[in-house]
Amino acid sequence: MTHPISKAWLSLERVKEIIDHHERLVLSDEAVDAIVECRNYLDRKMEDLDRPLYGITTGFGSLYNVTIPPEDLSRLQHNLVVSHACGAGETVRPDIVKLMLLLKAQSLSYGHSGAQLVTVQRLVDMFNEDILPVVYQQGSLGASGDLAPLAHLALPLIGLGEVMYRGAVRPAAEVWAEKGWEPITLQSKEGLALLNGTQFMSAHAVWSLLKSIRLSKWADRIGAMSLDAYDGRIEPFLPLTHQIRPHSGQIETGRRFMECLEGSELIRRPKEHVQDPYSFRCIPQVHGAVKDNINYVKSVIENEINSATDNPNIFPDEDMVISAGNFHGEPIAIPMDALAIALSELASISERRTYQLIHGLRGLPKYLVANPGLNSGFMIPQYTAASIVSQNKGLCHPASCDSIPSSQGQEDHVSMGSNAATKLVRVVDNVETVLSIELFNAAQALEFRRPARSSPVIERIFADYRKVVPFLSDDTYMHPLIERSVQFIRQEEYL
16 A cells, blocks of 8 residues: 655544555655755755845854855755764664654655755655664754754765664665665755754654553553452443533543443442542543543644644745744644643553552452462552652653753754653653553452453453463562563554
């Protein structure tokens, strides 16, 4: 299958399809025409300039007032890429780098960036061939675009840097020679087109959102299993309560729990307790707030990935080249910080449910093991979850509330959105682990309710989970079981 890059709206769901189905990209005729028209316009403009154009005939940042001779303009763009490739720290995971390639090609395809057709086509080819540049997590201020990481993304275009190809990190020049590809000679404005942009931030956001949507659904399924195993009450999920506080996420959560627990013997049986702890009773309000936040951030990120985010912006039809600030990461930095906070709450309430399950209440044995004392049972998985939840609290300090001036004060306010992006990915990973630990505990607790059974939905998940994680009668090495739980909830067939 192929996906034509065009001006058609690129939704998050469509991105997921492209990645999941390993679709190949192709530039639509519309995109080719827009790219070529913009490049031709810029070339004509360069022949009869009556004023300096930032980054096209001048230096960059605070060097905007240094005019570059025409014969050096190509070298100017080459120098921009190599001098800005100053990334540090850990490398970006390959699936996010692949998203960066897709989103950069999409942004350049609108015909407002001045890139050559061969440059955009090479990005498409790299995506299709799974030739993924080595990009580093640290180095971007999320302001003049993601300069350092996008420089590393662009290095292979000019035959420099390293790429991950067929499971090995290799010099780009070596892979180019195998492919018969020539390094691209960048033309005026192209280095800026490649480096100015928010594709590092937005690729992290897309990756995080796709996982967040899945984890939000799993949180409901796992929470429902915990509720039944805890002998909890169904009343907090009845629709009447949510109709008088009609937050859409809260309503949806209540509905999902009612559907998930339909037919459960456990949920229908008489209860001795009048009400449940907040970690169960307030699931609609907490899980619902997370859903609402995910939907908000999704709308912002979809706007972002359907935008031209470099500078200057070129408008051939209007005969204008405008130096502005579409590269600034603030519009997505704040939402990414908010998403990290929301997701951390999903883990926080999950850990509390785990704690309730091991507490020895409501007929469940302490630490969910038949012979506590000799066995520690599920004591320490809760420690692990608590440790991760605590780490999330530190990661949730908003990166976007910071700014450090750069470029001799020319770039005097920055978004730090790249730090928001990388922190968000860590929070998402942490939430996945905490939910997996809750599932580990909930399945164990459910066994102590036999012969009573939960709903068909929960029993199906339980039966499949038991194929990879067994019931524990005695203490055993638990790390591999937690890892299997993580792998289990990476499936989507139950959602």
